[in-house]
Amino acid sequence: MSSLSRWSSTKVALLVLGMTAATITPIVISAPASSQTPVPSATPSPATPSPTSTVNLSDVSSDYWARPFIQALAENNVISGFPDGTYRPNQPVTRAEFAALIQKAFSNQNRVRQLSAGGFSDVPANYWAAAAIQNAYETGFLAGYPGNVFRPNQEIPRVQGIVALSSGLGLTGGDTSTLTNYYNDASAIPEYAVGSVAAATVGNLVVNYPDVKQLNPQQSLTRAEAAALLYQALVRQGRAQPIASNLPASQYVVAGTPTSTDIVSLAASSSSFTTLTSLLKTAGLSDILQQPGPYTVFAPTNDAFAALPAATLEQLQQPENREALVKILRYHVVPGAVTSSQLSAGELATDEGRPVNIQIDSAKSQVSVNNARVLQADVKASNGVIHAINQVLIPPDVNISQLNQPPGSTDGTPDVTAGRATRGGRSYIGGGGNIGLSGNDTALSDSNFAVISKVGLTNYLSVRPSVIFGDDTIFLVPLTLDFSPRTAGSVGERSFAISPFIGAGVAIEANLDTDIGLLLTGGVDLPVGSRFTVTGSVNASFLDDTDVGLLLGVGYNF
Numbered sequence: 001m002s003s004l005s006r007w008s009s010t011k012v013a014l015l016v017l018g019m020t021a022a023t024i025t026p027i028v029i030s031a032p033a034s035s036q037t038p039v040p041s042a043t044p045s046p047a048t049p050s051p052t053s054t055v056n057l058s059d060v061s062s063d064y065w066a067r068p069f070i071q072a073l074a075e076n077n078v079i080s081g082f083p084d085g086t087y088r089p090n091q092p093v094t095r096a097e098f099a100a101l102i103q104k105a106f107s108n109q110n111r112v113r114q115l116s117a118g119g120f121s122d123v124p125a126n127y128w129a130a131a132a133i134q135n136a137y138e139t140g141f142l143a144g145y146p147g148n149v150f151r152p153n154q155e156i157p158r159v160q161g162i163v164a165l166s167s168g169l170g171l172t173g174g175d176t177s178t179l180t181n182y183y184n185d186a187s188a189i190p191e192y193a194v195g196s197v198a199a200a201t202v203g204n205l206v207v208n209y210p211d212v213k214q215l216n217p218q219q220s221l222t223r224a225e226a227a228a229l230l231y232q233a234l235v236r237q238g239r240a241q242p243i244a245s246n247l248p249a250s251q252y253v254v255a256g257t258p259t260s261t262d263i264v265s266l267a268a269s270s271s272s273f274t275t276l277t278s279l280l281k282t283a284g285l286s287d288i289l290q291q292p293g294p295y296t297v298f299a300p301t302n303d304a305f306a307a308l309p310a311a312t313l314e315q316l317q318q319p320e321n322r323e324a325l326v327k328i329l330r331y332h333v334v335p336g337a338v339t340s341s342q343l344s345a346g347e348l349a350t351d352e353g354r355p356v357n358i359q360i361d362s363a364k365s366q367v368s369v370n371n372a373r374v375l376q377a378d379v380k381a382s383n384g385v386i387h388a389i390n391q392v393l394i395p396p397d398v399n400i401s402q403l404n405q406p407p408g409s410t411d412g413t414p415d416v417t418a419g420r421a422t423r424g425g426r427s428y429i430g431g432g433g434n435i436g437l438s439g440n441d442t443a444l445s446d447s448n449f450a451v452i453s454k455v456g457l458t459n460y461l462s463v464r465p466s467v468i469f470g471d472d473t474i475f476l477v478p479l480t481l482d483f484s485p486r487t488a489g490s491v492g493e494r495s496f497a498i499s500p501f502i503g504a505g506v507a508i509e510a511n512l513d514t515d516i517g518l519l520l521t522g523g524v525d526l527p528v529g530s531r532f533t534v535t536g537s538v539n540a541s542f543l544d545d546t547d548v549g550l551l552l553g554v555g556y557n558f
Contacts, residue, residue, distance in 0.1 A: 157219065228252070231243075
C-alpha cells in the first residue's frame with residue numbers, strides 16, 4: 001500500500017511538472033505608443049496654444065498648403081489650436097514651443113543623455129515648458145547654447161528645427177556635396193548643420209513652401225512649417241502615411257529618396273531593425289512581407305537579437321538551419337493588421353501556426369507578447385503594422401541551443417567543451433527535491449532536498465552531477481546521452497517540447513563507510529524560455545541495497 005501511494009504521488013508530480021512547464025513559456029509585453037504628453041503648467045506662456053475640443057481650425061482653410069499636415073497631427077493630438085479656435089499657422093515658433101511639440105510627437109523616444117541637476121540657467125523649474133525642454137534635450141533633439149542657457153523664448157530658425165529632428169531620429173547619410181541639387185540657397189546652410197540637413201533631405205523630412213528648392217535656413221520656423229516637418233519625421237518612423245501624391249502639399253516635400261512604406265521597407269529604413277531585415281532576406285520572407293497582406297509584425301530590435309546566446313545569429317544563417325529560422329521569423333508575424341488598441345489579453349494566432357500570449361497592463365499602459373515588451377507600438381506600413389519588441393520570440397518547438405554548436409573537429413573526433421550546450425539543451429545548475437520510490441539504504445530512497453546540474457561535454461553527451469541530502473547523503477554522477485527535443489504534448493493550444501536523456505555512472509554514499517556503486521538514470525529536460533530548464537529523472541543506485549528515487553528540479557542555464 002505504501003509503495004502504491006508513492007507511485008501515485010509520482011504520477012501526480014510528473015503531471016504537475018508537465019502542466020507547469022507548459023504554461024511558463026516566455027511572455028512579451030510592450031507599451032503602446034502614445035501621443036499624449038504632460039499638460040503645461042498652470043501659468044503657460046501667452047503664446048502657447050491650449051488644447052481645443054475640435055480640429056476644425058478656423059484659419060486653416062481647405063486649400064491652405066499645409067492643411068494635410070496640420071489636420072493629421074491635430075487629429076492625433078500632436079498639435080492643437082488656440083482657445084479662440086485658430087491655429088495661427090504663420091506665427092513663428094519659439095524654442096520652448098518646438099520642444100513641447102517634440103515631446104508630444106515623440107513621447108516614447110529613448111533618452112540618450114541626462115540634463116544636469118540644475119538644468120538650464122534660463123529655464124526655471126516652474127517654467128511652463130521645463131519638462132518638455134528637458135525631454136527634448138535628453139532624447140537628443142535639442143541642445144543648449146554655451147553658458148548653460150537654452151533661450152526658450154527665441155524664435156527657432158528653420159535649419160535648427162531640421163537639425164533637431166535629424167539628430168533626434170539618429171538620421172545619417174546623404175551626400176553634402178549634392179545639397180546644391182536640392183536647394184538654390186544651399187550655401188546659406190550653417191557649417192554645423194550641413195550633415196544633418198543632408199541626412200534629413202535623404203530621409204524626406206524637409207518641406208519647403210512656396211518654392212521647394214528654397215530652404216531659407218535662417219528664417220524663423222512657422223507653426224505650419226513645424227507641423228510639416230514633424231509629420232514627415234513621423235512618416236520616416238513609419239508612424240504616419242506619406243501625404244498622397246494627388247494633394248498639392250506633396251509637391252513641397254523635398255524628395256531626397258523615393259518613399260516606400262511596406263513593412264520590409266520601413267524596417268530596412270530604420271537603424272534599429274538591420275538584423276531583422278537581414279534575416280528576412282536570408283529566410284526568403286522579404287518578398288512575402290512586401291505583398292498587400294495585411295500583416296502585423298512583432299519586430300525584435302537589433303539589441304533583442306544581440307541578447308541571444310553567442311553564435312546563434314551566425315548559426316541561424318546557415319543553410320542547414322533555414323527551417324528553424326523560418327519558424328522563428330513566422331512566429332513574429334500575425335495575419336491581419338492588429339493595432340495596439342485592438343490587442344486583447346490571451347492567445348493570438350501567428351503565421352507559424354503556434355499562438356503567442358498577449359498580456360495587457362492597463363495601469364502601466366504596457367503590452368507584452370510572451371516575455372517581450374513592446375517598445376514602440378503602431379508603426380504603420382502600407383501593408384500592415386509593426387510593433388517593436390525587446391526580445392526575440394522563440395516557438396516552443398525550436399531549441400536555439402542546438403544551433404549554438406561549433407563545428408566538430410576535422411579528424412572525426414567529438415569536440416569536447418565542458419559547459420557547452422548539447423542537442424538536448426543548455427547546461428545548467430539549480431535545485432530541486434527527491435521523492436523516494438523504493439529502498440531504504442540512502443537519501444535516494446527518501447524525500448530530500450537536492451542540488452542538480454548538467455554540464456555539456458559534446459553535442460550529445462553530458463555529465464549530470466547532483467547531490468541528495470539526508471541521513472545518508474548520496475552523490476550521483478551519471479554520464480548521459482542527450483536526445484534532440486521533441487514535441488511531447490500540449491495544454492490547450494500551447495504545445496511543449498522535451499529533451500529525453502539516459503545514462504549510467506556512479507553513486508557515492510557519503511557516510512562513515514563510503515560506498516560506491518552503479519547508477520542508472522533516465523529523464524527529460526524541458527526548456528522554459530532561454531533562462532531556465534525544468535528537469536525530471538528517475539535514478540537507481542546499486543549499493544548494499546537498490547534505491548530508486550524521482551528527482552525533480554529547476555536549473556539556471558549557462
